[in-house]
Amino acid sequence: MKKEKVIESCYSQLRKVTPLDFDCGKICDGKCCKGDEKTGMILFPGEEEFIDKNMKIFKNKEGDTVAVCNGSCDRNKRPLACRIYPLFPLLTSTEGKDAVEVIFDYRADCPIISEGYDINRRFEKAVRRVGKYLLLNEETKAYYKELSQVQEDCIKLLEKFL
Ligand code: SF4
Ligand code: SF4
Incomplete structure (x- = not known):
């Protein structure tokens, strides 16, 4: 599947469904x-053309493409990172077989996690499907693998200090 199609499919999974059954922004x-202008959303390959044109895009020192918004956006054009937050579809591989496990993003500073809200099951399932779509193109898959590795490494590091 072309990477643009992968991104469109991921976006459509999370067009309407949200982490809680109500607008979590209210809590x-x-x-x-x-x-701020230094905090941004990492974009997947192929995402640039789909996001709100008001966002600034730059490459960080790790070579990731990052989008920065001004605190508001066209909801239909928000990046995938915003759609899946505060979850992450972690890609794991056992004996060559890929699997997607939905976890809390280790970077998330979100009351849904800290105050223990029940995540909407439909949202969780949609995030898992996003992980599966990202496997359908070599470029998105390779990048997704890298991001999953970063998540895993950071979780292991954090666990050492707990
Ligand atoms: S920080 Fe968490 S609770 Fe607040 S708007 Fe973002 S996802 Fe929702
Ligand atoms: S949802 Fe929109 S306003 Fe919020 S961080 Fe993402 S791009 Fe910015």
């Missing part, structure tokens, strides 16, 4: 949309 005053 934190939309905390995750209040970054």
